[in-house]
Amino acid sequence: MPSKKALVRRPGPRLAEGLVTHIEREKADVGLAVEQWEAYVEALRTHGWETIEVDPEDDCPDSVFVEDTVVMYKNVALITRPGAESRRIETVGVEEAVARLGCSVNWIWEPGTLDGGDVLKVGDTVYVGRGGRTNAAGVQQLRAAFEPLGARVVAVPVSRVLHLKSAATALPDGTVIGHIPKLDRPSLFPGFLSVPEESGSHVVLLGGHKLLMAQSAPKTAELLTDLGHEVVTVDISEFEKLEGCVTCLSVRLRELYS
Numbered sequence: 451m452p453s454k455k456a457l458v459r460r461p462g463p464r465l466a467e468g469l470v471t472h473i474e475r476e477k478a479d480v481g482l483a484v485e486q487w488e489a490y491v492e493a494l495r496t497h498g499w500e501t502i503e504v505d506p507e508d509d510c511p512d513s514v515f516v517e518d519t520v521v522m523y524k525n526v527a528l529i530t531r532p533g534a535e536s537r538r539i540e541t542v543g544v545e546e547a548v549a550r551l552g553c554s555v556n557w558i559w560e561p562g563t564l565d566g567g568d569v570l571k572v573g574d575t576v577y578v579g580r581g582g583r584t585n586a587a588g589v590q591q592l593r594a595a596f597e598p599l600g601a602r603v604v605a606v607p608v609s610r611v612l613h614l615k616s617a618a619t620a621l622p623d624g625t626v627i628g629h630i631p632k633l634d635r636p637s638l639f640p641g642f643l644s645v646p647e648e649s650g651s652h653v654v655l656l657g658g659h660k661l662l663m664a665q666s667a668p669k670t671a672e673l674l675t676d677l678g679h680e681v682v683t684v685d686i687s688e689f690e691k692l693e694g695c696v697t698c699l700s701v702r703l704r705e706l707y708s
């Protein structure tokens with residue numbers, strides 16, 4: 451039976467100093483962000499996920515975006531080497547957490563860089579965005595880690611957004627959804643559905659046809675509801691000010707053997 455555990459990491463007091471690359475900086479309200487994070491975690495729990503808090507990393511403003519620090523494939527946790535140097539220390543606590551959960555651990559090494567936000571899994575196809583945070587060596591190391599386990603790794607150029615998953619994720623049936631103006635090569639995805647809002651391109655699969663989405667994408671929520679999905683929304687405005695989205699606030703562990 452698949453496990454339903456999700457790693458999350460509480461935002462720290464320096465959250466508002468988080469990196470912004472493709473958008474104008476707007477001051478995030480840390481108190482409100484904590485409330486929004488708690489509601490996000492509660493939404494995961496309500497839909498059957500056991501949440502595991504990685505020890506906070508209060509000196510790292512971006513540590514709440516835990517997805518960037520580890521990529522899961524089967525029982526293997528690939529600890530990343532984030533493209534932004536200021537984020538590299540975040541991996542230490544995450545490595546401890548996944549090791550405690552019984553994952554096999556592997557690593558991206560220098561000169562490779564890779565952010566988890568650049569990795570989109572659709573069944574055994576693993577799309578990896580090669581862009582501002584993930585370099586060619588990171589892509590090669592991801593291939594070397596996951597292809598022997600049965601993955602097919604497809605590299606996708608990313609230049610218009612922070613990460614591949616800033617502009618594309620996948621529905622439970624494997625359809626990739628994305629916001630065309632932010633994608634370099636939408637034609638690389640077979641079975642592609644375009645969505646009207648950039649923040650509508652981010653969905654977290656909660657199980658069955660349930661999707662967790664940001665409140666900021668009402669038109670996409672309507673489109674997906676009309677296609678028979680059950681949409682659960684959360685307000686993550688303070689994380690969106692830092693180029694975060696629903697996907698980057700957790701890492702789901704679905705194939706643990708413990």
Ligand SMILES: NC(=O)NCCC[C@H](N)C(=O)O
Pocket residue numbers: 468469470471512515517518534537566567568612613615616692693694695697698
């Ligand atoms: N996977 C993600 O979408 N991560 C968002 C990271 C945002 C953070 N401010 C950063 O620039 O690294």
